Amino acid sequence: MNDDTPTTAGTRVREVRVERRTDGAFADTPTPRLSWTVESDVPGWWQAGAEVRLDGGEALRLDTDESRFVPWPFDPLTPHARHTLEVRVTGTDGGTSPWSDPVTVRSVFLADGEWAGRFVGLAGPGPDDDATPGLLRTELDLPGDVARATLYASAHGVYQVEINGQDVDDAVLKPGWTAYQHRLVHEATDVTALLRTGANAVGVRLAGGWWTEKYGFHGAAQTFYGEQPAAAVHLHVELADGTIRVLTTGPDWRGAVAGVVVASGIYAGERVDAGRAVSGWSLPGFDDAAWAPVRVDASDVVPEPAIAEPVRRVGELSVREVITTPSGRTVLDFGQNLVGRLRVRVTGERGQVITLRHAEVLEHGELGVRPLRHAAATDHLVLSGGDDTFEPEFTFHGFRYAEVDGWPGELDLEAARAAVTAVVISSDMRRTGWFESSDERVNRLHENVVQGMRGNFVSLPTDCPQRDERLGWTGDIQVFGPTASYLFDSNAFLASWLRDVAAEQAARGGVCPIVVPFVLPFGSKPAAAWGDAAAVVPTTLLERFADRRALAEQYPSMRAWADVLLDLSGERLLWEGMFQFGDWLDPDAPPDDPAGAKTDPDIVASAYLVRSLQLVTRAAREVGDAAGVERYGDLAERARLAWAAEYTTPSGRIVSDAQTAYALAITFDLVDDATRAVMGDRLAWLVRRAGYRIGTGFVGTPIIQDALTGTGHADVAGRLLLQTGVPSWLYAVTMGATTVWERWDSMLPDGSINPGEMTSFNHYAFGAVADWLHRTVAGLAPDAAGYRRLRVAPVPIAGLDHAVTRFSTPYGLAEAGWVARDGEIVVHTVVPPNASAVVVLPDGSGEFEVGAGRHEWTVPDPRDRSVPPPVTLGSTLGAVADDPEAFATVLAAVEAADTGHTGALRSLKEWTDQRTLEEELVRLPSGAPEQVRTALDDLNARRGAVVAG
Template identity: 55%
Template sequence: MTATDPMLHVRGLRAGWSEDRFVTSAHPPLSWKTATTLPSWMQAAADITITRGGTTSTARIDGPDSVLVAWPFEPLKPLESARLSVRVHGKDGSISPWSADTEVTAGFLPAQAWHASFIGCGTDAPHLMRGTFDVHGGVRRALLHTTAFGAYDIHVNGIPADDAELKPGWTSYQWRVNLDVTDVTAHIRSGRNTLGITLTGGWYTERFGFRDAARRFYQGAPAAAAQLTLEYEDGTVDTVITDERWRWAPAPVVAASLYQGETYDARLQTPGWSGPTFDDSAWDRVQAVAVPDITPTLRSLPPVRVIEHRAVERVLTTPSGKTVLDFGQNLVGRVRIKVTGERGHTITLRHAEVLEHGELGTRPLRNAAATDRYTLSGDGEEAWEPKWTFHGFRYVEVDNWPGAFSPDDVTAAVMHTDMARTGDFTTSHTLLQRFHENVVWGMRGNFLSIPTDCPQRDERLGWTGDLQVFAPTAAFLYDCDAFLRSWLGDVMLEQKAAGGVVPMVVPAVIPQVPGLFKPVAAWGDAITVVPAVMWERFADYDTLKQSFDAMTAWVDVVQARAGASLLWEEGLQFGDWLDPDAPPERPGDAKTDAGIVATAYFFRSADLTARAATLLGREADARHYADLAARIAHAFRTAYITPHGRMMSDAPTAYALAIVFGIVHGEQQQAMGERLRDLVRAAGYRIATGFVGTPIICEALTATGHATAASRLLTQTECPSWLYPVTMGATTIWERWDSMLEDGSINPGQMTSFNHYALGAVADWLHRSVAGLAPLEPAYRLIRIAPTLLDDLDDASAWHETPYGMARAGWRREGTQVHFHAEVPPNTQAVVELPSGARYEVGSGTHTWLETHPLPARSRGPLSLSSSLATIIDDPEAYKAVLQAIRSIDPSRAEIFRRTTRWRQGRELREPLDKAPVTVLAAVQEALAALPPGRQ
């Protein structure tokens, strides 16, 4: 027997696309990670054992594959359980011990084996349902399958079956509903047993749409179904199902709405209602409820859970005398209260993200009341936490609390889909660090069953464009492969029903909105971009394969719309949505022509589809879509770019799209990068891009050698900028650059959210380019470590738990010296490209390098009113001196000067001050003269 190496072991063996023990496929892919301190370790082979039905067999996998490896055994049978273990062989001859066993269960039922009826009370009212059954003899295993058109919770003999929330989650219910499976063996007893279901409407009965146009989309009353499979120790099997013998009664949940909140009357509680000894003879019989004619499919993504509880940070009294609780963080979830008071006393809890002039800022919620009410039973201390709603909030207004209030009696429950955290970014730049934390909190709040645009107002929809730009950031921060796979399943169903058009929201529940089923660039392109991201970050070949027909269908739809010119210039477009120069009431009025945005995305989708075809071995498709992409790029360059690299739509987003998407190359790309740098400078290093341009503006600058401009843009604190919200106390990413104005009032536009992740998509550039940690091959099998030094940062680092293991990269300055570090996980390699131009190829392990990189020496000559505006803005100290000089005499003039000046080369500082009083001009001249010469 060959000896194993004690420095080598296998961890994290899993089947499928998440950590769930119950798998959705008969042949789930297998993944594992190797941990070792052996340098440059690479896997040569792996042995995998499976124990099923008392028999153990082994499969040999030759080569380095350890991520989503094809199932090497006979397919799992429905409900079959097995134990898996793996050991690895290194190219260096090392052998690991066998890993700990991983248990896997095929959670799906046999074909035609779903017999449960969908039952309910026949109305939308929340209600309780119960059914009883007898158990004879010892039970070896009890598996419970449950689902609902609505939101449900289920108890077994009075005990919650699991800790998941808002089950079964939101899908396109007309085509697909999730089926949850839970092992409840421990809850089953001999003799009489009970299943008890609480059922509310959830997303199924919600009114979707904007303001007065909100309507129900799904029709029919909520209904739930359950099927319990009892496997006895003697080998016999019994099945318990929901049917019309069950009984129902009203729930103490008087009303439940995701948008409006929950009302709970504790006087209506029925103790022991879900237990086996309860007498339900006074309850009514349930009825079969008509629901979409579909068979539930096993839930493939992790469930929604309460992830943490947060204490109250401050108790505030508003100018109007209200009591408001500040949790210190804009979060998504609900609050838990402990209270003692008289029977019938009702407490009201109103939620909001911000305060406006000291009062709860509820206007951005629009028609979402976001209000919970609890009526006390009067039976001593009572604890309550709503279960059938969620809110986006930092502040909670408490009304009618009985007796003295203590902040210890209230906590906030943070909820989201329970994905594993896999990445982070750190820097000593405190504002930038807070910004990145805001990105994380924005993702947490909006990854709740589906990827939503905002979690607080009367919307919370799966906008495809938001996820399209944010997918790379999401894939770094959390293990969201299974989450995205689930949502893409609905995208493809909705797209098929729409004749190849990807709706702007999925599930597509707002048909009253014009253009929902019309092709919209950057939004519909989610069907090509998201599968490509999942291949790049997770090596999810299966998703790429399943999505391919949808990718081609989308590109074909756009090609038909663009016509022979291949320029997509007609139809509804959002363009560079929320360009900061767009009026609050017209967020689509961007500087960049919508046709340029649309045609650039047309190219990108055709290009990604061609690449996917190559990976899938579809050679004819690869040639077709590669040729189409080349022709689109040519049409784009011919129509929109001058021979000298000037865009016909002379705006930053236009240049960024052409550069980052690879529409231009060589000298033309460089010329466009220089023009982009000039435009960024002309805007005073303030943001001049919207949803489409913002994620890629810094990447376009650094790719063309303008890291200094990217650094200034990144660390800007004036509005609009990424850091302005941080200076205003933001703890999540805002929808608008100025969701809150500098005077503390909320943006007057009707569309204002303080938790919207799209503008935080620049975090992907922080991870990949600034810290320098990027995949060169799928799942980071080959890593690119190429940090970018920014003048305004002293350090930057990132870590990411790749599918192969932990990877790290970063740098820090010490005087003129810069220390670089990297950690490469076993079974991977890295290509390292340092700022000096040095290039290394390294294997797994920890690596460090030291290079000399002094900050650029900038000399300052004499400055005056005749100095170039570009010279002034490129000198932060001079810019600040000019602004303060104007402000000291005329604050309103200073603000107009700040907002409207275009900082261009070849224009003198005196030009935008040509009508200023002599006193202002003198103050500016004096301030400039007082600046010390030499290094800035």
């Protein structure tokens, strides 16, 4: 092909990308990988080859059908380089696309040894010896026009840089949180347009952030990293004549305890004084004679280029309602539990203080602050006497409600909407996954998962965004990673965090700690399902993004984790007798003992030993480590057999006869196919016995629906999904939740907050069910790495009339879904160009493959649509539970009886065929059975059922 090659209408290259980030073509390595997507009207379009060119030069032919993470075909890039990149493709149909729009590729790395910025901060702490926010500055004279300039900057703390009075970008909380003692990241921002010939000024706004925060629990938190913040700047300027000028932080900079931020903490909040604004401090010519020389800190860690998108403001919400609480306080409701801070526009007397206190829920009409524990989550705004606009800069809160004190004048709804806006912050990942069904409650559940992820992906994957924690708990992201990888393009985000995982492991002999970055006085010993993130998350990046580079980078840490577990498990190959979180937050665990689960923690730990060995074996195969494949594969099989021998009976029971135990055995392939089927039946029976209520914690919840549908019990999985009683996924929805809760009953039915010391209303772990909604209910799953081949296999569940999901795969937009219509199921899928799909229809049709394009099939509806048999007082409890309408009717009738004993029936755990409804109702006063009988007669009559006798 050459420039005269005829192009094919209807086929074009879209979204050319370099490496992982979605917010620009940033080369963080001299040989970045290339990706592109194709749009084509050609059915079944498949790439035969591609051409790429730099700066409009000679095109290079790539004889590959791959368009995801294609190796860099040019000479390695140099630091500070900028090039334009174009791509065009030829399909197997012989047609060639036009050249793509040019993309500017920027090198964001520095040469080895080039980084020269020293970490500088204020010369002394403030009056309280706490971490002191402040300002740093210097000036730079440039003798000629600027051709290009890049700012490389980082901090021990959080910062923003101004050049000649303007912020260099719109990122917040830079540089984010990494394992600072091992790894720092720097930005690489194009600041060419901000510099000019002659005098220039560079300023830094600085606060402590995560660097100076105190970590720990029960009031015993301690500073982990440092007492005072510092910033490091390396400004590389190329003048029009080719001259290079470099400005770096050093002892010649000056600083002051000045600026509007008086005090700041991640957990405490921020005090902002508009009267302390310093005019012109980041402009040339500012008189800084009163400012002190800076402090210079030693640092052995050289910052590396950030590989993930930064935190940004990603949305805004208006006040939904102004509430006057029973105690007379004013509370603003934003209608959505969010993460961020408030932007306030206000005019009042100089020195007047407005106090903003944040919380996620109301409890009996008042702000529910107990779950915050030792986090004040409070901002103080000091007015200047003029027209002020406030937005705390170096903190964030998890909240839906904000209590306002000290407001000048009346704050009714109209005034509140004009004056106060909730600013949502998150790592700025691109949204990629959507789901919709015929049940609005399920749709709200899915939206709650989306919102919970957005709020907890702030620089790193946190457990919760509101209390005195907000840590990178490894267990949470281990179970949620697949969901996260679908909802947002989180590849860069998770690949960055995994580098911290590897660094923390290297410092601990291969142990992946319970939180990363690790800042706690405990938790450095191995814990199953938490430390296993070292093996699971890299595998997720391979499966969902085809990121083989991330897998290869993490392979040593995966092996290190596996070797730690092998040392612990010994000859028996069983992980026993150690502290474990186990099936954390099993709904039957006492509020003060969240680890008190029904499934024995050794069963969980030894199952995860097998799982990690399986994944390391797979990784060894991917990276070409034949010896690793042999070693870990053999150990995985031996550990699997040891698990089955130790914890299962010949009849297929597990020692812990609990939902999570069976879900582990089924989804981790711990037993043979025959035993798997028996265990699936037992799992379904346990769920039915519980009245189709969930009985799993952090470990079991993400996998129980797969275990049920994978063993032929989609009907049971559907009942579990659509359950609204506590515990269930939809219970929180019925209680008005707008994010996923930490506990199944974080809020009790009477509106009281769970009495446990640990309760969060924004905690994504239980939201891992969304991945099952995408893969199974709507039916769109990866069948090859990165969705190069899709698996379209929807499983329609009773209670839904349709479900559909859309996903922006690495190859383009895919879609799958179904709708029930007149006794039939209409299935459709959209396969993006350069991808294919394996299809399995709901009627059990054999697998077949289709190419790119839109496809549709109609098959008989396999679901049971018969009218249920009549339900009477003589029906068994199991029969009542099997009939959703009858089940709801019975519970409603008992509640209507207002006997004071309703809870006894609602909490019944034995919905079996060995007891009748009549026998159970004898526990209630004499009038209740008759009311239930009447309600059931009405139900039977509506359904046209004939009751004998």
